Amino acid sequence: MDSETSVYYSQNASRLAEQYATVVHTLEDCLTSVFARSQKILDVGCGTGRDLSFLLGIGKDAYGVDPSREMLVAAHQVIGARGFSSEGRLFVDSLPDLSQFVESEFDGVLCSAVLMHLPEEELFDAVYALRRILRPGGTLLVSVPVARSDVDPTTRRDVGGRLFTELPAPKLHLLFERVGFVVRESEQVEDSLGRDGISWSITEFRLDESADRPLHLVESILSRDKKDATYKLALFRALAEIAQTQHHLAAFTHDGKVKIPVQAIADKWLMYYWPIFESEQFICQRTGEKQGAANGVAIRRPLLALIDCFRSSGGMSGFHAGLNSGKLSQEAKTLWTQARSQFQSTIHTMPVKHAGGGNYSVFQYDPADKSVCMDSNLWRELCLTGSWIQDATILRWAELTEQLSKGAVRASTVIDCLLAIPDPTRNVNDAKGYYSKLAERVCVWSGSPLSDGRFVIDHAMPFSLWRNNELWNLFPADSAINNSKSDKLPTYTILNQRREAIIGYWQGLNEALGEQFSRGAQTLLGRDSFESQNWENRLFSRFVEVFEITAAQRGAPRWEIAGATVSSPVFMNTGLSMPYHGAAVKLETDENCLTQSEPRIVRFLEVGNGAFKTHLPIVGALAAGQPFHGLETSNLDDASDLDWIEVPARLARERRFVVRVAGDSMEPFLRIGDLVVFEFHRSPREDRQIVIANIPEFGIGGHGIEAIKRVRQDAENWIFQSENSSYPDFVIPKNVADHPILGTMVEKL
Numbered sequence: 001m002d003s004e005t006s007v008y009y010s011q012n013a014s015r016l017a018e019q020y021a022t023v024v025h026t027l028e029d030c031l032t033s034v035f036a037r038s039q040k041i042l043d044v045g046c047g048t049g050r051d052l053s054f055l056l057g058i059g060k061d062a063y064g065v066d067p068s069r070e071m072l073v074a075a076h077q078v079i080g081a082r083g084f085s086s087e088g089r090l091f092v093d094s095l096p097d098l099s100q101f102v103e104s105e106f107d108g109v110l111c112s113a114v115l116m117h118l119p120e121e122e123l124f125d126a127v128y129a130l131r132r133i134l135r136p137g138g139t140l141l142v143s144v145p146v147a148r149s150d151v152d153p154t155t156r157r158d159v160g161g162r163l164f165t166e167l168p169a170p171k172l173h174l175l176f177e178r179v180g181f182v183v184r185e186s187e188q189v190e191d192s193l194g195r196d197g198i199s200w201s202i203t204e205f206r207l208d209e210s211a212d213r214p215l216h217l218v219e220s221i222l223s224r225d226k227k228d229a230t231y232k233l234a235l236f237r238a239l240a241e242i243a244q245t246q247h248h249l250a251a252f253t254h255d256g257k258v259k260i261p262v263q264a265i266a267d268k269w270l271m272y273y274w275p276i277f278e279s280e281q282f283i284c285q286r287t288g289e290k291q292g293a294a295n296g297v298a299i300r301r302p303l304l305a306l307i308d309c310f311r312s313s314g315g316m317s318g319f320h321a322g323l324n325s326g327k328l329s330q331e332a333k334t335l336w337t338q339a340r341s342q343f344q345s346t347i348h349t350m351p352v353k354h355a356g357g358g359n360y361s362v363f364q365y366d367p368a369d370k371s372v373c374m375d376s377n378l379w380r381e382l383c384l385t386g387s388w389i390q391d392a393t394i395l396r397w398a399e400l401t402e403q404l405s406k407g408a409v410r411a412s413t414v415i416d417c418l419l420a421i422p423d424p425t426r427n428v429n430d431a432k433g434y435y436s437k438l439a440e441r442v443c444v445w446s447g448s449p450l451s452d453g454r455f456v457i458d459h460a461m462p463f464s465l466w467r468n469n470e471l472w473n474l475f476p477a478d479s480a481i482n483n484s485k486s487d488k489l490p491t492y493t494i495l496n497q498r499r500e501a502i503i504g505y506w507q508g509l510n511e512a513l514g515e516q517f518s519r520g521a522q523t524l525l526g527r528d529s530f531e532s533q534n535w536e537n538r539l540f541s542r543f544v545e546v547f548e549i550t551a552a553q554r555g556a557p558r559w560e561i562a563g564a565t566v567s568s569p570v571f572m573n574t575g576l577s578m579p580y581h582g583a584a585v586k587l588e589t590d591e592n593c594l595t596q597s598e599p600r601i602v603r604f605l606e607v608g609n610g611a612f613k614t615h616l617p618i619v620g621a622l623a624a625g626q627p628f629h630g631l632e633t634s635n636l637d638d639a640s641d642l643d644w645i646e647v648p649a650r651l652a653r654e655r656r657f658v659v660r661v662a663g664d665s666m667e668p669f670l671r672i673g674d675l676v677v678f679e680f681h682r683s684p685r686e687d688r689q690i691v692i693a694n695i696p697e698f699g700i701g702g703h704g705i706e707a708i709k710r711v712r713q714d715a716e717n718w719i720f721q722s723e724n725s726s727y728p729d730f731v732i733p734k735n736v737a738d739h740p741i742l743g744t745m746v747e748k749l
Helices: 003-011 013-021 028-034 050-057 069-081 120-133 169-177 216-224 231-245 262-278 300-309 315-325 330-349 351-357 376-404 411-418 425-437 479-485 492-497 499-513 515-525 536-554 604-610 637-641
Strands: 040-044 061-066 090-092 106-112 134-148 181-190 198-207 257-261 364-366 371-375 455-459 474-478 584-586 595-597 601-603 615-622 643-646 656-661 675-679 689-696 704-713 717-721 730-733 741-748
Touching: 003 013, 003 069, 013 069, 028 050, 028 134, 040 050, 050 061, 050 069, 050 106, 061 069, 069 090, 106 120, 120 134, 120 169, 120 536, 134 169, 134 181, 169 181, 169 198, 169 376, 216 231, 216 351, 216 376, 231 262, 231 330, 231 351, 231 376, 231 536, 257 262, 257 376, 262 300, 262 315, 262 330, 262 371, 262 411, 300 315, 300 330, 315 330, 315 515, 330 351, 351 364, 371 376, 376 411, 376 536, 425 455, 425 474, 425 499, 455 479, 474 479, 474 499, 492 499, 492 536, 499 515, 499 536, 515 536, 601 604, 604 615, 604 643
Parallel strands: 040 061, 040 106, 061 090, 090 595, 106 134, 615 656
Antiparallel strands: 134 198, 181 198, 257 371, 364 371, 455 474, 584 595, 601 643, 615 643, 656 675, 675 741, 689 704, 689 741, 704 717, 717 730
16 A cells, blocks of 8 residues: 555554444345355455444454554454454555465455555556465455545645546456456445545456456457458557557546557557568459559658658668657658648547448547547457457458458468567677676576676567567576566566566666667557656556456466476465465554564574575564674675565565564564564664664673664764653763674664
8 A cells, every 4th residue: 555545544443433333234135145155354454344244243354454553453352342242353454465375375356445556667567466475266356446435646645645647448458358357347336424425336246267258349440340441440459459468558438448659659659661662563452452553541752751761771760760760850750740640640530440341430539639539348359358359450451461462462471461560689699798797697487697708688578579689678587487488478476586686677778879778668668657766666567467467368377487486376475385374463452453464584594595586585583682693793794694574575675683672662663573574784774764773871892782773973972762752861981882783774674
């Protein structure tokens, strides 16, 4: 959950519990009917426990998770007031992780008023997590707001600071359908609190990948719609390709429509028609079209001018490389702009207008933002069956062309043209040139060092599936590992394990190849703009998403490094052969009722090559007055003697270690039992930074006590402060302790 939103719920837990208790629970009948066949149910984002207590009341084996401990304390009280025990049923956890639950653990999942609080880039991971914990055939119930009049349209936050990501029903349904869910029921209801300007969408999903979906509209246009030109086939091919590889270009409207920029379609058309128009043999594209005659298709003349410009400088491949690198000549830019403009005009006045019988009955055109509009159900079909539609349009395009030419052009000739792509060696060579210049490089998948003569360029998304040579898809790899991977898709787990390496290579490519990298990245980001700062997380989210979508829709085999267990369930330690089920540990609350999963702790021998890559050493309990276990103050040489703990890959690096908080001096920010990542540093990086400090009691050279504190300093003193006001400050003269800092805080696990 968004951190600012989580703070809101923590600070308002008691008030919200009282507020929810005073209203009629409109979801009870829905919960009873939807989960009639479900027994073990997880309430994700259970809040104050209203829904969870109802599920317990109707005899369900129900559990709840929430990121806010304060909300869970309120949930414990609500559940207890109804005469049920919450022991072992409440967990601190949240989307997009749910990492403590194993695969297919529940046959019912409730996710009410939660998904809208996630940033856009976390939505796919959240959907994937919900799918992972649900059994095949299981039921998922989701509610999100349809409209909120109290949300700022620019910041997407309300007055309390809560994030509200827009999730129109068609967009929400597509998110889940992409990974195998089927919509069973969907309805819109009024707000149970009676608030003006707020309504809710409630959807029941079933995890059933075998369900049929209607394709009659697409099939009708492709097979039976009148066609005297190839435009309709080109339109569907372009839309299907965008739906498969750039679906984030879609803008969902509140009236059930989806908009795609006509410019994106025109760019696809330009590459489709280039080989056809460049062919030495004239290939007509409409009824009666003759070479040199005035009745030719409108897009031929401007594209031929661009083709002529590149006949002696690389053809389509030369144009594509120049465009991607931002190095087109002024003449080429002018010709490209003219061709693109004619393509856009032709698209909305011909196939967009006439598909399905004419007069914009299937598609519409919005001149205000120059977009092609369609019903969201049609867009969903394009997203779910796009790979089939692309293949079908190519075949039918070739057959139609043979008919239009009255057999003068064979269908096989047209297929060769339609499958032509820019020469892939240019981008591959650019990537290899960059990687060859690196002083050090490692295999993107294994992390093993690569010498100059031992690495190859690997397409992360196999070329056979996407035919994609953008720089974001090209990485250095060990040749043996690359051969093992071949045309398989890396698993979700491997992609996340290697996140830091992938992003690191992207950052280098962006710095070295600038516009060439950013243009390619923009195709993956869709409507999200590629900004010079903070693009990495959004791009990585899109990167992972396309692998899972391709796997789900095309049945592509998954790949893992030989000898490692790296398949789902996600976020589990792949160095162990058996999944970890997470022992429950108690949190410090008055009720002593909440549970959370104990992170995976292993001995060093079990870590393997994951040391400082997927695991960090854990040094034991630490608080004022407690001994500092395991690490000396100046090195990590003895770390192999310690227990190690699995951490997110983005946190794992050398000189870092984990501490379990044993005292309450830093409450409420750090609580007893919290696990915190620190990095070895002998001086703070900023004022009031949280550090581990050795606070001397006996003067110079004496032994001290280790504590987690905030640190300030002036010219003569170190000043160590607690969050808990009951603890006094420690003021240590610098002439007593030159370097009392042992480490600086990175992040709480």
